[in-house]
Amino acid sequence: MGQVSGRADVHMFKYGGLLLVYDVNSGSLHQVDDLAWEAIDLLREGSGRERARGLLSRSYPPDEVEEALCQVDELREERLLFSPAVPLQNEKLSPGGVKALCLFISHSCNLGCRYCFARRDSQGKRLSHMSWEVGKKAVDFFLEYEGGRFREMDFFGGEPLLNFPLIRDIVGYARERALPRGKEFSFTLTTNASLLDEQAIDFLNREDINVILSLDGRPAIHDLMRSFKNGLGSYETTVENSKKLLQGRGNNNYYIRGTYTRHNLDFSNDVRHLLKLGFASLSLEPVVSAEESLALREDDLSLLEHQYDLLVDLYLEQKEKGSPFLFYHFILDLEKGPCLYKRLSGCGAGLDYLAVAADGSLYPCHQFVGMDEFYMGNITAEPFIINREVGARLAAAAREKEACGCCWARYLCGNGCAASSYFMTGDLQKTYNLGCALQKIRLERALYLQAV
Amino acid sequence: MQHIRTIRKGNLQECAVQVCRQ
Numbered sequence: 001m002g003q004v005s006g007r008a009d010v011h012m013f014k015y016g017g018l019l020l021v022y023d024v025n026s027g028s029l030h031q032v033d034d035l036a037w038e039a040i041d042l043l044r045e046g047s048g049r050e051r052a053r054g055l056l057s058r059s060y061p062p063d064e065v066e067e068a069l070c071q072v073d074e075l076r077e078e079r080l081l082f083s084p085a086v087p088l089q090n091e092k093l094s095p096g097g098v099k100a101l102c103l104f105i106s107h108s109c110n111l112g113c114r115y116c117f118a119r120r121d122s123q124g125k126r127l128s129h130m131s132w133e134v135g136k137k138a139v140d141f142f143l144e145y146e147g148g149r150f151r152e153m154d155f156f157g158g159e160p161l162l163n164f165p166l167i168r169d170i171v172g173y174a175r176e177r178a179l180p181r182g183k184e185f186s187f188t189l190t191t192n193a194s195l196l197d198e199q200a201i202d203f204l205n206r207e208d209i210n211v212i213l214s215l216d217g218r219p220a221i222h223d224l225m226r227s228f229k230n231g232l233g234s235y236e237t238t239v240e241n242s243k244k245l246l247q248g249r250g251n252n253n254y255y256i257r258g259t260y261t262r263h264n265l266d267f268s269n270d271v272r273h274l275l276k277l278g279f280a281s282l283s284l285e286p287v288v289s290a291e292e293s294l295a296l297r298e299d300d301l302s303l304l305e306h307q308y309d310l311l312v313d314l315y316l317e318q319k320e321k322g323s324p325f326l327f328y329h330f331i332l333d334l335e336k337g338p339c340l341y342k343r344l345s346g347c348g349a350g351l352d353y354l355a356v357a358a359d360g361s362l363y364p365c366h367q368f369v370g371m372d373e374f375y376m377g378n379i380t381a382e383p384f385i386i387n388r389e390v391g392a393r394l395a396a397a398a399r400e401k402e403a404c405g406c407c408w409a410r411y412l413c414g415n416g417c418a419a420s421s422y423f424m425t426g427d428l429q430k431t432y433n434l435g436c437a438l439q440k441i442r443l444e445r446a447l448y449l450q451a452v
Numbered sequence: 453m454q455h456i457r458t459i460r461k462g463n464l465q466e467c468a469v470q471v472c473r474q
Contacts, residue, residue: 020459027462036455068455075456079465086464099466148466150473212468255468283468328468334460338467346469414469451459 010044010082011408012037015448016312022447024408026083027334030075031451035060036068043072043082092341094395095352097147102355102366103138105130105160105167111192111234113214113226115259115287115294118158118369129163130358134380138356139174141379143181145386147352151178154188156355156366161195164203171207188212190257192226194234196241205248213242216258217270217284224263239277246279254281255328261287261294265303268310275318275325283328286438288420298434305441312445316452329442330449332412345398346414350376350391362386364394367419394418397428404431413439 011022019037021030032040035056042052049069056065075081107118108128142151153174155167167189174185188210196204204211215238216222223233246254256279260267267284274282286304289295296304311327318325337343347353350364357369360380368374376387398404398415407413413436420432466473 021456023462025464027460027464029459029462031457031459033455039455064453064455067453071454071456075458080458080461081456083465150466257468333471334462336463336471338470338472340464342467342472343469411464412469 008406008408009085010040012041012044013444013447015444016452018448018451020447020451021081022408023081023083024411025085026080027337027411028075028080028083029334029447029450030081033068035064036071039065039068039072040081049073086340088340088344093344093399094392095147095341095345095348097352098142098145098354099147099150099348099352100152100154100354101138101142102154102156102353103130103135103160103170104157104355104357104366104369105135105155106158106163107358108162109157109159109192110162110194110228111159111226112229113192115225115261115289115291128158128358130166130356132166132169134356134358134360135166135170136173137360137379139170139177141384143174143177143183149183151183151185152188153185154190154366156190159192159195160189161191161200164195164200168203171209186210190214192234193238193241193245194228196245201241201245201248204245208253211245211254212257212283213238213245213254214258215239215242215256215274215279216260217264217267218273221264221270222258225259225261243278251278251280255283255326256281258282258284259287260284261289262296262300263294265296265300266307268307268314271311271314271327275314275323280323280325282325286435288417288424288432288435290424296434298437301434301437301441304438308441308445312449315449330446332443332446332450334450340411343411344415345395346416349418350374350394354391364390365419367423394428397421400429401431403436409440409443412443 009024013020019032021032021040039052039056042055053065053069106129160167171187178185190212192214216225219235222235226234228234256274258270264270271282271284286296287294315327345351353365355363355366355369356379360378362376362379363369363374374390376390377385404410418428420435421430422428424432
């Protein structure tokens, strides 16, 4: 499965018995027969129409060859195949405003997860909980800084529910201030679910707060990675509280967000387990860690690829049964997707996406929090001056990754993750090869699922 | 005979890459 013959502007691959052609510059997807496959491949490799016709006529009836080439011509005319590159303006690649802000409501946590990237931060030198003064300043900064109508705020940590009253206060204040300014907020809480009591559940459901619930799958896998400070596993508590929360919101506006590591290279079984528990909105992500006992290796790629094949089968099986589920990496909208400027800046770390530590320090994203090299200022400073050079450095590094410019997935992968590059290769400009390979594996399967 | 079936016509030729609100 997954036989690939990729080129920069027309990607051809075989999957699940289908011959698929993805036109990079238009975002169009075509299913072809053997003759059209060979014709497109010849044209893609530089053969002219007449030469292609001559070569193909050795194996296929000439009238059918002409028919297939005419169909290619029509699609070329419609700019759906071999479409031209869209010209880009450099200044639009770096937005001036801020659209998304991640708040470290608390740097403390009641769990001690083995892969948590919050561990990178030297916790001792900073405040544990964000104060109301800093939270209020963050909202003020967010609303007063330039940017569009829609604002996204993520409550993060540590475990943000350790400082639940602040979340409640920030939501009320932000909504009150946004309304007269014509801005709209959406809020997301990322939580281990262990502190979801009746009061928190009622608030989150009443205020329509999106939730990301950390749950890795099977009990033994989850508990191996995610234990309380006393060593006891958190699986039972997480599942019980997550179900309570979701019952109160009609099972909407949530994702179960798991992480897979070397300990569960058979992670499709964890997805199966999550489905059995009744969860149907799932995001299972490969660990980004250099710790040997957890880290994924390039040698694991064929195993991991097979797991994504099993996920495709499961996805179709559930759809057939009338119990479909959402898998984050299989969601792909080719007809309504964002413009190239967004596609090339991905999450927008350091540009339109920023993270605020509990003491008000600003960083390009949640993974860089606490790292002096990426410090962008403090929102409590008077006057507050944001160091935009850090974001520009991240954006420039992403643009200068050599392999990306001629990759078929360049408008679908968001240009990779700056933090993954930095933590896994030590260089913002280097591609994290394993993450990149997994992304392409998932994208081919997401494209295939569009065709069936 | 149809040799090519277009599955999706891409649109490229304020948005746990989303759709373009514009």
